[in-house]
Each structure stands twice: as structure tokens, then as C-alpha cells.
Amino acid sequence: MSGIEIVTSSGQMQEIADRLRREGKTISFVPTLGYLHEGHLSLMREARRHADILVVSIFLNPTQFGPEEDLEAYPKNLKRDIHLAEKEGVDVIFAPAESDMYPNGFQTYVTLENLPRHLCGRSRPIHFRGVATIVSKLFNIVKPHTAVFGRKDYQQLAVIRQMVRDLNFDIHIIGGPTVREVDGLAMSSRNTYLTANQRRDACRLYQALQKAQKTAAAGETDAVRIIDEAAELIGSLPDADIDYIKICDPETLEDVQIIKEPVLMALAVKIGQTRLIDNELLTP
Amino acid sequence: MSGIEIVTSSGQMQEIADRLRREGKTISFVPTLGYLHEGHLSLMREARRHADILVVSIFLNPTQFGPEEDLEAYPKNLKRDIHLAEKEGVDVIFAPAESDMYPNGFQTYVTLENLPRHLCGRSRPIHFRGVATIVSKLFNIVKPHTAVFGRKDYQQLAVIRQMVRDLNFDIHIIGGPTVREVDGLAMSSRNTYLTANQRRDACRLYQALQKAQKTAAAGETDAVRIIDEAAELIGSLPDADIDYIKICDPETLEDVQIIKEPVLMALAVKIGQTRLIDNELLTP
Numbered sequence: 001m002s003g004i005e006i007v008t009s010s011g012q013m014q015e016i017a018d019r020l021r022r023e024g025k026t027i028s029f030v031p032t033l034g035y036l037h038e039g040h041l042s043l044m045r046e047a048r049r050h051a052d053i054l055v056v057s058i059f060l061n062p063t064q065f066g067p068e069e070d071l072e073a074y075p076k077n078l079k080r081d082i083h084l085a086e087k088e089g090v091d092v093i094f095a096p097a098e099s100d101m102y103p104n105g106f107q108t109y110v111t112l113e114n115l116p117r118h119l120c121g122r123s124r125p126i127h128f129r130g131v132a133t134i135v136s137k138l139f140n141i142v143k144p145h146t147a148v149f150g151r152k153d154y155q156q157l158a159v160i161r162q163m164v165r166d167l168n169f170d171i172h173i174i175g176g177p178t179v180r181e182v183d184g185l186a187m188s189s190r191n192t193y194l195t196a197n198q199r200r201d202a203c204r205l206y207q208a209l210q211k212a213q214k215t216a217a218a219g220e221t222d223a224v225r226i227i228d229e230a231a232e233l234i235g236s237l238p239d240a241d242i243d244y245i246k247i248c249d250p251e252t253l254e255d256v257q258i259i260k261e262p263v264l265m266a267l268a269v270k271i272g273q274t275r276l277i278d279n280e281l282l283t284p
Numbered sequence: 285m286s287g288i289e290i291v292t293s294s295g296q297m298q299e300i301a302d303r304l305r306r307e308g309k310t311i312s313f314v315p316t317l318g319y320l321h322e323g324h325l326s327l328m329r330e331a332r333r334h335a336d337i338l339v340v341s342i343f344l345n346p347t348q349f350g351p352e353e354d355l356e357a358y359p360k361n362l363k364r365d366i367h368l369a370e371k372e373g374v375d376v377i378f379a380p381a382e383s384d385m386y387p388n389g390f391q392t393y394v395t396l397e398n399l400p401r402h403l404c405g406r407s408r409p410i411h412f413r414g415v416a417t418i419v420s421k422l423f424n425i426v427k428p429h430t431a432v433f434g435r436k437d438y439q440q441l442a443v444i445r446q447m448v449r450d451l452n453f454d455i456h457i458i459g460g461p462t463v464r465e466v467d468g469l470a471m472s473s474r475n476t477y478l479t480a481n482q483r484r485d486a487c488r489l490y491q492a493l494q495k496a497q498k499t500a501a502a503g504e505t506d507a508v509r510i511i512d513e514a515a516e517l518i519g520s521l522p523d524a525d526i527d528y529i530k531i532c533d534p535e536t537l538e539d540v541q542i543i544k545e546p547v548l549m550a551l552a553v554k555i556g557q558t559r560l561i562d563n564e565l566l567t568p
Contacts (some may be wrong), residue, residue, distance in 0.1 A: 010452055014452075014454045015350060018454075021305065021306070022305070022306065022308060024306060026464060103449075105397070105446075106444065106450050107396050107397040107398045107450060108394060108395070108396050108397075108416070108447045108450035108451055109394075109395055109396075109397070110392060110393075110394055110395075110451075111392070111394075111395055112391050112392050112393075113391040113393070114391045115391070132392070133451075136420075136451050137451055137452045140451055140452040140453050141452045141454075143454075157286055162389075162391065162392060163392045165387075166390050166391060166392035166423045167392055167394075167417075167420050167421055167422075167424055168294055168298075168424040168425045169424050170298045170302075170424060170427075171423075217308075284552075
């Protein structure tokens with residue numbers, strides 16, 4: 001394909017995918033909420049390596065936001081997104097209208113029983129239902145061979161992997177590494193909400209994770225001690241409100257008390273009104 | 285393809301579907317619980333007309349049976365099913381093991397918010413979740429262009445159509461007409477449960493629907509009167525226990541009081557231990 005193609009109709013996207021597949025081409029896919037940053041671009045580069053054609057979706061999915069959350073405030077700039085995607089050699093942008101994705105009478109959801117009970121799912125009860133539903137829809141529209149999701153949204157990646165396995169989506173899921181600012185803050189479209197002071201403090205989240213990695217590597221096996229240390233570091237920030245800091249099984253996301261093998265340390269912290277998440281694997 | 289192919293692995297089925305699609309072949313699909321009868325065979329003939337390759341699945345799906353229901357008793361005969369399918373020119377039978385479809389840790393379900401609140405969903409609360417989930421899985425494994433479902437399971441057909449629309453499955457859904465025994469009883473694998481006396485009485489369900497059609501055609505617009513008439517006819521049978529007799533909107537399945545346009549009359553009746561369902565459109 002030459003030049004970037006902007007597709008807004010799901011039917012047209014399916015026709016393009018069918019044609020590409022008939023031609024023997026492989027499709028890789030990066031779904032996004034838009035307002036692209038370096039984290040998304042790195043996922044695109046990863047996706048690029050796995051297939052002939054790279055499709056990126058830009059859709060601010062309302063069903064994954066709770067009623068009290070930041071759907072309305074979420075930053076948008078489709079023109080800028082298209083420009084950035086074009087520079088990365090994206091072949092197709094799929095940017096549907098909300099009314100096309102959720103027409104009147106919409107009532108079907110993809111739900112997981114266990115993974116959403118943990119971490120972010122506790123304070124965002126409908127979030128992963130919304131994620132699993134929109135990703136199922138996008139998979140059926142884009143028909144990719146491979147899809148790439150960021151490891152920064154670790155629980156989302158776990159949910160998608162489980163859903164793909166359970167519903168037999170014939171799609172290879174790849175987790176892309178977290179891209180960080182110079183001071184370690186994980187890139188996120190939500191970072192734009194931060195004031196200058198909050199932005200300066202926000203790097204402490206990653207510092208806490210790094211410190212935990214060191215403590216675990218030095219032989220500490222008590223998860224509570226490591227969590228307390230992180231809570232102290234983050235809790236001392238003036239605007240920080242800790243949603244959770246957890247050490248858990250990287251597959252089931254269930255709490256781990258004694259660290260015997262690699263575990264996931266994940267946290268969600270509100271800095272002012274901005275909810276930030278981050279995670280790292282700790283290896284004993 | 286020559287001769288019938290029996291596939292038990294979902295991965296192998298996906299490979300076959302991919303190869304067929306790359307060759308430009310179209311696939312039609314009839315999912316079944318097995319124990320095939322003339323109703324299934326008529327769906328296969330319908331499916332045959334819409335595609336190059338006909339795939340039939342045989343899988344007694346446990347997640348659509350409630351704990352008190354007849355999963356254990358449900359009749360099975362894979363050898364006979366294969367023989368019947370072969371005679372109908374089926375190209376591929378997909379007959380997976382339960383452990384392949386629901387491995388340990390399985391936790392993802394497809395749920396609908398509204399359609400399952402009506403008719404059979406009221407007494408079978410997890411049934412349509414099980415149906416939507418297994419059909420989603422089978423769609424992702426068989427990758428059909430067209431799938432055919434019987435209109436005898438009207439609510440199931442409505443659920444599948446809604447799910448296909450909501451989750452953007454790129455699959456054309458066809459409803460096949462109900463096939464009846466000589467006396468009018470809708471064909472069902474569950475008819476084998478009936479004793480001779482029950483079997484003789486069971487045709488009253490269809491007679492009640494036919495009578496309702498005549499009453500509506502003659503100008504009766506009061507749904508309750510038509511329902512009462514049917515309830516009287518069926519209620520007089522010694523072993524009959526009416527689960528529901530409803531007149532409803534054919535799309536939303538919501539109750540209709542005054543019949544102004546074509547409506548669905550649907551009923552579920554237990555004859556002894558055997559739950560039978562049937563339905564007809566009433567046209568005023």
C-alpha cells in the first residue's frame with residue numbers, strides 16, 4: 001500500500017482486511033485511544049516488524065471509562081495523530097465514529113470473571129469489560145494476525161491475552177516495553193494533565209519501583225515490606241493519593257506474600273486529579 | 285475438498301479456514317450440539333447453498349446448561365452424526381473436546397444485557413451467556429462467511445444476530461425454518477425423552493400456535509386473550525407444565541399487549557421432565 005489510508009467505516013475496514021489476507025499479506029495492529037506519544041510509536045515500530053501491513057486504530061472508547069472518570073477531559077488531536085502515524089509508516093488508520101461502534105440498542109459485552117477483580121479493576125469496575133469489548137470489536141473489524149499492547153497497561157495486556165485464549169481469537173498478542181521520559185515517568189496521554197510541580201513529583205512512582213527491584217534483588221522476600229517502602233516514598237509527595245501498590249502473580253494477578261519467583265509490582269497513584277499507573281517485574 | 289474431514293483441534297480448524305479463504309473459497313457453518321435430526325439437516329442444506337465449503341460443529345456445550353438441566357442426559361451419537369453429515373455433503377466436521385474448548389482458567393464470557401431477560405432466559409439465566417460465548421469461540425475457529433441457525437430456537441437466533449452486530453463479526457446470519465414431525469411437533473433432540481403418551485400430546489404446542497395464528501388473522505388484537513386460549517389448550521394435557529406463553533416484539537422480545545403488526549408468539553412447556561419450545565409469527 002502506498003501512503004496512509006484513513007478509514008472510518010467498519011465495513012470498509014473489513015473489506016480492506018479481507019483483500020489483504022486474500023493477497024497473502026499479514027496484518028499487525030495497534031489499538032489506541034488517540035493522542036499518540038512515543039509509547040504508542042514504539043508499539044507501532046514493534047508491530048511493523050511482525051507483518052506486511054500496519055493498522056492503527058484511534059478511538060476514544062467510552063465503555064472503558066466510568067461515569068466519574070476523565071472521558072470528557074481526555075486529550076484529542078486526530079490531525080496530529082495522523083501526522084505522527086504517517087511518519088511511522090502506518091498503512092491504515094481506523095478511526096470510527098462512536099455511533100458506528102455503539103449504535104442504538106448495543107447490548108453485548110465481553111467480560112472476564114477473575115483478572116478484573118484485581119489491581120485497577122477494583123477502583124474501575126467496568127473498565128476491563130469496556131476494554132475486552134472494544135478490543136473484540138476491533139479484532140473482528142481489523143482482522144489482524146498480530147496485535148501489540150503496551151506492558152505499561154499490564155493488567156490490560158493480561159486481560160487481552162486471556163480473552164484471546166478463551167475466545168479463540170487467531171491473533172498473536174505481543175507486549176511492548178514501557179517507554180519512559182528522561183526522569184523515568186512512564187509515558188501516558190494523561191501526563192498532560194499534570195501541573196509543573198506534579199510532573200516533577202510523578203517520577204517518584206518509577207523510583208519506587210526501581211528501589212523495590214533493588215530490595216528484592218538484594219534478597220528481601222517479604223512483599224509487605226517492599227510495598228511499605230514504596231508507599232512511604234510515594235506517600236510523602238504533597239498531592240499523591242495511593243490507589244494501590246501491589247505485589248502479585250504476573251499471570252493471575254493474585255497477591256503474593258513471599259517472593260520466591262519473579263512477581264509483578266504494580267501501582268496506581270492519583271497525583272492531584274490525575275491517575276497514573278506503572279509496574280515492573282521484581283526478580284528475587 | 286473430497287470426502288468428509290473430521291477435525292478435533294481448534295488450531296487445525298483455523299488453519300483449514302485460513303487456507304480455504306486464501307484460495308478464495310467461502311465457508312458456511314452450522315453449529316450443533318450433536319444428535320442430528322432432520323431440523324439440523326435442513327439447516328445444512330440451507331448453508332450449502334451459500335458457500336463453497338460447509339462446516340458443521342458437533343459440541344455439547346456445557347456452559348449453556350444450568351446445574352439442574354439435562355446436560356448429562358442429552359443424547360449423543362457422534363458416529364451416527366458423522367454418517368448423517370457425510371450424506372448431506374458436509375465438508376468438515378469440527379468436534380472438539382471439552383477440555384480444548386474450556387481449558388483450566390477459562391474465564392471469558394460474551395453477555396447480552398437485554399435479550400436474555402425475556403422468554404427462555406427467565407428460567408435459564410446462564411443459557412444465552414453460554415450460547416453467545418461458544419458461538420463466538422466457534423466463529424473465531426471456523427471463520428465462516430455465513431452461519432445458519434434454526435428459527436425454532438428463535439431467541440437464540442435473535443441473540444446471535446444482536447451479538448454479530450454488536451461485536452462486528454463479519455458473518456452473515458441466516459435463520460432456517462423449523463422442521464416439524466408429521467403431526468406438527470417441532471423437531472428437537474429432546475423429543476427422544478418423551479414417553480409415547482407425552483409424544484402424542486406434544487403436538488398440542490404447535491396446534492396452539494396455529495390456533496393463535498388463525499385467531500390473530502381473524503382480527504383479535506388482544507394478546508392476553510390469545511395467550512389464554514393457548515394456555516387452556518396446553519394446560520389441559522395431563523403432564524404439561526407451562527413455563528411461558530408470550531406474545532412479543534420479534535426484535536426486542538418485549539411483551540406486546542395489542543397486536544398491530546406481526547408479533548412473535550413463543551412458548552416453553554415442560555411435558556413431564558422434557559422442556560419443549562416452539563414459536564410462530566402471528567400476523568394481524
